[in-house]
Amino acid sequence: MMKRLLPLLLAFACFSATAQYTTLLPGRAAPDFNLKNTDGKNVSFKDYVKAKGFIVVFTCNTCPYAKAYEQRIMHLHKKYAPAGFPVIAINPNDPEVSTADTYEKMQALAKAKGYAFPYLFDEGQLTANAYGAKATPHTFLVMREAEGNMIRYTGAIDNDTENADPAQTKYLEDAIASLLKKEAPPVAVTKAIGCTVKRKKS
Amino acid sequence: MRLLLCAVLMMGLYFPGKSQPKNYLVKIDALNKRIANGGDTVYIVNFWATWCGPCVEELVHFEKLNKDYSADKLKVILVNVDFRSKLQKTVIPFVKKRKLRSEVFLLDEKNQQEYIDNIDPAWSGAIPATLMVKGKQRKFFEEEFDYKKLLSQYLNIKK
Numbered sequence: 613m614m615k616r617l618l619p620l621l622l623a624f625a626c627f628s629a630t631a632q633y634t635t636l637l638p639g640r641a642a643p644d645f646n647l648k649n650t651d652g653k654n655v656s657f658k659d660y661v662k663a664k665g666f667i668v669v670f671t672c673n674t675c676p677y678a679k680a681y682e683q684r685i686m687h688l689h690k691k692y693a694p695a696g697f698p699v700i701a702i703n704p705n706d707p708e709v710s711t712a713d714t715y716e717k718m719q720a721l722a723k724a725k726g727y728a729f730p731y732l733f734d735e736g737q738l739t740a741n742a743y744g745a746k747a748t749p750h751t752f753l754v755m756r757e758a759e760g761n762m763i764r765y766t767g768a769i770d771n772d773t774e775n776a777d778p779a780q781t782k783y784l785e786d787a788i789a790s791l792l793k794k795e796a797p798p799v800a801v802t803k804a805i806g807c808t809v810k811r812k813k814s
Numbered sequence: 815m816r817l818l819l820c821a822v823l824m825m826g827l828y829f830p831g832k833s834q835p836k837n838y839l840v841k842i843d844a845l846n847k848r849i850a851n852g853g854d855t856v857y858i859v860n861f862w863a864t865w866c867g868p869c870v871e872e873l874v875h876f877e878k879l880n881k882d883y884s885a886d887k888l889k890v891i892l893v894n895v896d897f898r899s900k901l902q903k904t905v906i907p908f909v910k911k912r913k914l915r916s917e918v919f920l921l922d923e924k925n926q927q928e929y930i931d932n933i934d935p936a937w938s939g940a941i942p943a944t945l946m947v948k949g950k951q952r953k954f955f956e957e958e959f960d961y962k963k964l965l966s967q968y969l970n971i972k973k
Contacts, residue, residue, distance in 0.1 A: 676865050676897070746938055768927065774897050777924045805926045805939040807866070 635744035635766060638800040642668070642754040642761040643742040647702065647732035648715070650722040655700065655730045657754075657761055664696030665755040665764075665791065667784065670704045670745040673721050674712045675807035678748045680773050682725065685749070688769070688784070689729040697753075697788055699729040704740030704748065710810040740809055750804035753787050753797075764791055767802030838901055840893065840919035842929045849947050855887040856972050859945040861921075861933075863896045864908045868958050869942040873912065875961040879968060880916045886972065890916040895941060898922065946971050 636642070646656040657666065667688055671678045689699035705713040715733045722731045734740050743752055753765035765787035772780035787797035849857045860876050862869035873892065880890040892914065896905050901920050909918050923929040930939045934954035937943055946953045948971050955967070 676863075680897070747940065771925045771927045773926060774899065774924070776898075780924075781927075802927055803930055803937075803939045805930070808940050 633741050633744040633746075635746060635750075635804075636742075636752070636763055638762075638764050638766060638797075640763050641759075642666075642752060642763050643739070644761065645702075645732070645734075645739040645742075647734055647739060649730040649732055650715075650719040650727075655732055657756075660698065662696065663698055663756060665753065665788075666761070667692060667697055667699045667788075668702065668743070668752040668754055669699060669749050669769075670702050670740060670743070670747075670751075670809065671749040672703045672705045672710065672713050672807075672810075673717050674705070674710055675748045677773055677806035680775065681749050681769055684769055684775070686725070686727065686729075692788055693729070695788075695792065697791075701727070701729060701731045702734050702739055702745075703731065704734050704737055704745050705810040706737060706812040709813060713810070737809075737811060740811075745804075745809050747804040747806035747808055749806050750809075751784055753784060753791070755791055765797045765800050767804050771802070773805060838906065838918065838920050839898075839922035841922050842932050845891075845893070845919075846932065852889070852947065852949075854949060855889055856968065857889050857891065857945070857947045858968065859891045859893055859947070861893050861895055861941050861943045861945075863894060863941060864900070864904050865896070866941050872942055872959050872964075873914065875959055875964050877914065877916055878961060879964055883968070888968070888972075892916050892918045894918060894920045896920065948972065 642657075644657050646654050649655050657663075660666070669685055671681070671685065685699060685701065693699070703713055703718055707714040718731055718733060749769065751765070751767065751769055752763050754761050755764045765784065767783060769784045770780045770782045783799050783802050786799065790797045845859070849859070858876065858879070860873075862873060864870065876890050876892065880888065894905050898920060905918075905920055921929065926939060930937050933943075933945060936954060937956055940956060942958055944955045944959065946955075946967060951971055953967070953971060959967075
């Protein structure tokens with residue numbers, strides 16, 4: 613019996629290790645998490661008593677796109693935390709694959725830049741997998757609703773990584789503005805453009 | 815003076831294709847148009863960046879294909895998606911250091927959401943990614959290539 617099962621199990625293990633993670637789309641529940649912040653304390657949605665929702669952004673220390681968006685992420689928190697939408701940043705990269713994305717280096721970056729929002733270490737990449745995060749940065753706009761925390765927008769922050777076009781479309785901010793008016797975001801899904809999430813090598 | 819000018823011109827004729835195109839910037843529409851007017855030429859367009867490890871690793875395979883099949887109607891175009899501000903300081907030195915012989919361009923587009931769809935609606939935007947076109951056949955790959963896989967896909971579309 614075991615002899616027959618083993619190849620099957622092995623095949624399954626290999627398959628699941630390389631499986632593609634499907635991005636959770638608007639309308640799906642946002643999985644909660646309990647991850648370690650750079651200050652050593654764990655953070656989850658439940659810690660935010662007054663929040664109307666969350667800007668969950670998978671980002672990292674290393675990716676040129678993540679670096680290009682860093683200031684904008686800091687600005688988003690400054691602008692929208694008072695309106696009830698704080699930023700929660702999560703580093704989805706495996707520190708063995710991406711060696712400059714270790715917990716210690718995250719701590720150094722958060723301190724150097726003075727992050728006013730949590731920057732969480734996704735041990736084992738369980739949260740990135742649960743959301744189906746594809747890239748850094750990859751944002752999920754979460755709305756706290758009667759039935760729970762719901763994803764209402766996912767994808768890019770705007771359509772202009774280099775921040776060079778004054779006429780850029782700010783998808784995420786537009787979506788927040790709509791949610792604050794209790795309307796549906798004009799665009800609910802865009803492509804998360806950035807570096808692929810560095811998943812653990814099996 | 816005239817002689818010198820002639821000599822310079824002759825040298826230019828004598829070493830065609832040795833130098834990279836002077837204009838490194840390309841718009842997606844221009845690229846698509848060129849490919850659409852390509853007739854029975856196979857276009858292999860690889861999207862890469864200097865900071866993308868797997869992209870840099872596979873560049874040699876594209877270079878090798880281009881060299882090994884230089885007698886074919888084949889155009890290998892390496893489209894770089896580094897930030898435009900990195901062209902002079904990072905991209906051009908990289909191209910020179912690696913002695914890349916295929917055509918290299920930096921994609922001159924601001925709106926990534928748009929250009930990605932104009933290459934292939936199924937593209938998530940992740941690199942490396944490769945487009946192969948011959949006439950009306952258009953195949954898109956959001957994956958890494960080794961030489962064997964690249965060659966077999968090329969021979970497949972070339973038929």
